[in-house]
Amino acid sequence: MSDPTPKTLVTNQKLPPIAYQVQLRSTFCQRCQATHEYSETFELRVYRNFKNLTPIRTMADVNYNMPINVVKSNPTITPFCHECVKPGMFNHLPRPPALDVRVASDLWQTDLVRNTPKPPEKKKRATFTLDDL
Numbered sequence: 001m002s003d004p005t006p007k008t009l010v011t012n013q014k015l016p017p018i019a020y021q022v023q024l025r026s027t028f029c030q031r032c033q034a035t036h037e038y039s040e041t042f043e044l045r046v047y048r049n050f051k052n053l054t055p056i057r058t059m060a061d062v063n064y065n066m067p068i069n070v071v072k073s074n075p076t077i078t079p080f081c082h083e084c085v086k087p088g089m090f091n092h093l094p095r096p097p098a099l100d101v102r103v104a105s106d107l108w109q110t111d112l113v114r115n116t117p118k119p120p121e122k123k124k125r126a127t128f129t130l131d132d133l
């Protein structure tokens, strides 16, 4: 006899985790040439071809004895970083252009005119003369 209970969809939240995944990320600073590394830790859940990573932030979130996978990501690039930033380090560069309020107002008016919907054209009523009959 088959089970009459309908099958329920298993969501990621109900799937048990299978491992911790530590994602090791790095950022290369173009200014000081330093590479900064940091990591984020997740619980890994797998269902068929789908993977779900749930961030874990504190030791209170570490509840299971599971394997720990360390996955290294490709480094990202930053023009300057927290270690080499200094006040005034871009004094040699020009200031951003000032906003011309008059120009902005004109642009706004232009956009307003352009984006205002046109009223629908009224169809001309066909007129007939006695000669048309």
Ligand SMILES: [Zn+2]
Binding pocket: 029, 030, 031, 032, 033, 034, 080, 081, 082, 083, 084, 085
């Ligand atoms: Zn730097």
